[in-house]
Amino acid sequence: ETLVLLRKQTPRSDLSIVDLSNVESSAWLPILQAVVQDDNNIMLVVQDDSSSGVMGLANCLRDEPYSSKILCTYIMDEAPAFDPNDQFYANQLKKKLTMNVYKDGKWGTYRHLLLKNSKLVQREHVFTRAFTTGDLSSLKWAEGPLKTDDIVPLEERLVKIHYAAINFKDIMSASGRLSADLTVTGRLQQQTLQGVEFSGQLVTGQTVMGVVRSG
Incomplete structure (x- = not known):
């Protein structure tokens, strides 16, 4: 199955960047609490951290009143340091996806899809x-x-x-x-x-x- 996304390109809005890479403390929390008060979109960024739970955090934040502002970029492969003005990232951010994941040398996203209904089978046990x-x-x-x-x-x-x-x-x-x-x-x-x-x-x-x- 192939999914094709078509969307009209629009000028990029201002971003407030919250870097969560290799964070061992909650120092990012007051930063995040401050930027949610602004009108800018919020980009949660993680780079060089394979065990990050940033996507789960982003999903939780999108249940809040400011849900439409929350975006996420998760860089799981070798790549330039995150900079929204770098062409490597700018081309991806133009797509305005909520989840931007760079893995195995490719950009993609994550989706939660419902499993098909299980078929009933006859078994001995x-x-x-x-x-x-x-x-x-x-x-x-x-x-x-x-x-x-x-x-x-x-x-x-x-x-x-x-x-x-x-x-x-x-x-x-x-x-x-x-x-x-x-x-x-x-x-x-x-x-x-x-x-x-x-x-x-x-x-x-x-x-x-x-x-x-x-x-």
Whole structure:
């Protein structure tokens, strides 16, 4: 997919530059607080700092009343020192993009695009998961890694589940009222907290029921 941007060029408005490159303190904060009082557009600039969170900061500032003034230039490759009058930067700034990113020798921008809706698939192993803690409507089936012919450790048993209950503890964990750390410590197990009560059948045909630490 190719996106083409067409925009009529207009004279560049005055810019107030706030340099956030390699800033280990919050010395830039009073500068930013001062320039938001002006009528000029504000350009947040980061250069030679691969771990900067400047784009997240810019997105947050664009939720403020002065949102239309906030612009961002993130220089992630070797390039001349930022100067809006330098032709290297002037040509890019003419495009009047909110996010200007120089990476891999090219100018670009960043966009947040919605993922396509997931297709439903049939799998042998699935589990329920609250994708948003505290939102019970986000409970969905997710694909698991197990298969009926998997070899498991001797101390474990592979059970074909016939029924799995959703009990009060499951509701408490899905709603966020019960911390996952109180149930299991492993991050992988914390993804499958619901459905700890089960009944089913072993590969031998024996019927079993039980309770597990996580779903």
